[in-house]
Amino acid sequence: xxxxxxxxxxxxxxxxxxxxxxxxxxxxxxxxxxxxxxxxxxxxxxxxxxxxxxxxxxxxxxxxxxxxxxxxxxxxxxxxxxxxxxxxxxxxxxxxxxxxxxxxxxxxxxxxxxxxxxxxxxxxxxxxxxxxxxxxxxxxxxxxxxxxxxxxxxxxxxxxxxxxxxxxxxxxxxxxxxxxxxxxxxxxxxxxxxxxxxxxxxxxxxxxxxxxxxxxxxxxxxxxxxxxxxxxxxxxxxxxxxxxxxxxxxxxxxxxxxxxxxx
Numbered sequence: 157x158x159x160x161x162x163x164x165x166x167x168x169x170x171x172x173x174x175x176x177x178x179x180x181x182x183x184x185x186x187x188x189x190x191x192x193x194x195x196x197x198x199x200x201x202x203x204x205x206x207x208x209x210x211x212x213x214x215x216x217x218x219x220x221x222x223x224x225x226x227x228x229x230x231x232x233x234x235x236x237x238x239x240x241x242x243x244x245x246x247x248x249x250x251x252x253x254x255x256x257x258x259x260x261x262x263x264x265x266x267x268x269x270x271x272x273x274x275x276x277x278x279x280x281x282x283x284x285x286x287x288x289x290x291x292x293x294x295x296x297x298x299x300x301x302x303x304x305x306x307x308x309x310x311x312x313x314x315x316x317x318x319x320x321x322x323x324x325x326x327x328x329x330x331x332x333x334x335x336x337x338x339x340x341x342x343x344x345x346x347x348x349x350x351x352x353x354x355x356x357x358x359x360x361x362x363x364x365x366x367x368x369x370x371x372x373x374x375x376x377x378x379x380x381x382x383x384x385x386x387x388x389x390x391x392x393x394x395x396x397x398x399x400x401x402x403x404x405x406x407x408x409x410x411x412x413x414x415x416x417x418x419x
Contacts, residue, residue, distance in 0.1 A: 202279040237313070
């Protein structure tokens with residue numbers, strides 16, 4: 157119990173520190189990007205690269221599981237957990253392909269443009285989170301009417317894993333340069349925590365900050381949601397700035413370091 161209290165205190169401390177750091181870094185990034193972003197929006201191109209088929213597949217899956225909800229034995233695919241189970245997983249899988257250096261067409265040309273690559277990634281990320289967030293919100297409104305659960309509880313259920321898993325997917329793709337690796341990591345993380353997370357917290361209560369699918373009513377639930385959202389936001393900021401800072405590495409991968417070492 158004492159260890160759990162220590163972890164809770166550390167989470168509060170890290171929330172404050174990381175929140176301040178995130179605001180500072182976000183402000184610095186906005187100052188650097190905004191002057192170059194005027195009249196340079198490419199929403200239409202970003203939407204074409206993003207694609208609408210994954211969103212359509214999500215709608216079809218949600219409709220199917222909603223139809224089968226009465227006969228579904230697995231509790232994670234029944235109301236009110238259906239939205240939190242499917243939306244973050246599919247959004248993270250989609251985010252893995254948001255910007256894969258190995259698969260990005262005309263990457264050389266993109267890196268020579270005056271507009272920072274961060275802005276391109278931010279556009280695609282905004283469209284992705286906006287699209288999946290809108291579908292999840294619509295699903296939460298429907299679920300609130302069917303299950304009687306408060307709307308704000310439904311929003312807290314899916315918003316934290318959506319932000320965190322999307323951030324993990326984007327970071328792993330940028331680091332490993334392979335979208336397939338990112339999909340695998342997200343899939344393992346999702347499967348492990350959604351099925352074994354409750355047992356993990358029951359066995360070791362101090363692991364509650366790691367549980368993406370902590371259920372309402374659990375101790376430290378609101379703190380868990382805030383921690384995951386802020387942690388995911390920090391990973392997104394890392395992906396949008398630090399991980400795309402080196403055009404040579406993005407273009408050549410590990411070969412870029414070899415080229416620099418020979419210079």
